[in-house]
C-alpha cells in the first residue's frame with residue numbers, strides 16, 4: 260500500500276517565495292492522480308517534495324504510512340520522469356533501461372529479460388539497440404519512462420512528460436501512458452498545465468492556483484461541480500460564460516437572478532436558492548457553459564436569454580457563436596478571495612481594444628461602434644450550435660438555459676451551494 264499523503268505542507272523558497280501553502284492531499288494507492296494548474300502554481304514543487312529533491316518547509320509527507328520528510332530520495336522507492344527525460348546519449352535504448360538495474364546489481368539475465376518485456380509494453384522492442392539520438396521525441400520519452408519504471412517503483416512521478424511533443428503525439432501517448440501506469444499498479448502523480456491531458460488521463464485531479472489547492476475530485480466532479488470560478492474557467496473549452504448578476508430573494512417566487520436586462524428564476528425547492536438568501540441584493544457570478552445554452556424557436560418552454568449574434572466560428576465538429584446580450588461578463592483571473600480587482604493592463608485587453616489603444620482611441624470606449632461587427636467582444640455570450648438552422652451574423656437569437664447546469668458563485672469566486680465530493 261503506497262498512498263501519498265501531504266498534510267499541511269508548505270514550501271517557502273529563499274526570497275520569501277511561498278510556492279505551496281497548507282497543502283492537504285491524500286493520493287490513494289495505485290491511483291493516477293493529476294496535479295493541474297497554470298505555470299508557476301507550484302505543481303513541480305509538490306512533485307519534487309514527494310521525490311525528496313526539495314525540502315519541505317513545514318507540514319508532513321507520508322509515503323505508504325511512513326513519515327517521509329527526512330527520508331533520502333533513494334529510500335523512497337519513487338521514480339520520476341521529467342519534461343525532457345534526459346537519457347544517456349552513448350547508451351542504447353537497452354542500456355538506458357538497464358542502467359537502474361545495473362546500479363542495484365540485479366541478476367544480469369533477469370534484468371535483460373525485464374528490459375525486453377517492458378520495452379514490448381512501451382512499443383520499443385524493435386529499437387532496443389538504437390542510440391537516443393536516432394529516436395523521435397516521443398520514443399525518447401518512452402525510453403525515459405521505461406528507465407523509470409524498470410525498478411518497479413511504488414510511486415511514479417511525471418512532470419509534464421509530453422509538453423515538448425506535438426499535439427498528435429501527445430494525444431496518442433497520453434492514452435498509452437495512462438494504460439501503462441495503471442497496468443504497473445504504481446501510485447502515479449502526473450503534473451500538467453493541460454486540461455485535456457488532465458481530464459482524459461486522471462482518476463482524480465487536484466487544481467492548484469498560486470500554491471493553493473482550489474479543488475480536488477474526479478474529472479466529472481470538478482467539471483460539473485467545480486468548487487471555484489477559477490476551476491470552472493480552467494476546465495472549460497470553449498470558455499465558460501461568467502456573468503455578473505444580482506440575486507433577489509422574492510417570497511412566493513424563489514431567487515431571481517438579475518443579469519443586465521434579463522432575469523432567471525431559481526424556485527425555492529432548488530438548493531441553490533436557499534444558499535442565495537444571504538446574498539439578497541448583492542452581486543454574484545453566474546456560470547453557464549457554452550453547451551448549457553441552446554438556440555430555440557417557437558413557443559418558450561423554459562428560461563431563456565436573448566442576444567444578437569456577432570460572430571460564428573467553425574471548429575470542424577461544431578460551430579460556436581458569440582452573441583451580445585447586454586450582460587456584463589467576469590474575467591476568471593480577476594476573481595480571487597485575496598485579490599482586489601486589477602485594472603486591465605495592456606496585455607489583458609482584447610485585440611480590438613489593443614488596436615484602438617494603438618490608434619490613440621480610448622480603450623474602454625463604451626460604444627463598440629460599427630467596426631466591432633464581425634468580431635466578438637469579451638462581453639459576448641458563447642454558445643454551441645448543435646442541430647437545426649444556424650443563425651447568421653446580426654440575427655437576434657433566443658437561448659434556452661439549462662438551469663440544472665447553472666453554477667452560482669459569490670464575488671470572491673467560491674460556489675454558493677456546497678460542492679458534492
Ligand SMILES: Nc1ncnc2c1ncn2[C@@H]1O[C@H](COP(=O)(O)OP(=O)(O)OP(=O)(O)O)[C@@H](O)[C@H]1O
Nearest residue numbers: 272273276278297298299300301302303304305452
Ligand atoms: N528554486 C527556486 N527558488 C525560488 N523560487 C522558486 C524556485 N523554484 C520555483 N520557484 C517559484 O515557486 C513557484 C512555483 O514554481 P513551480 O516550478 O513549482 O511551478 P509550476 O506550477 O510547476 O510551474 P511550471 O508549469 O511553469 O513548471 C513559482 O513562482 C516559481 O518562480
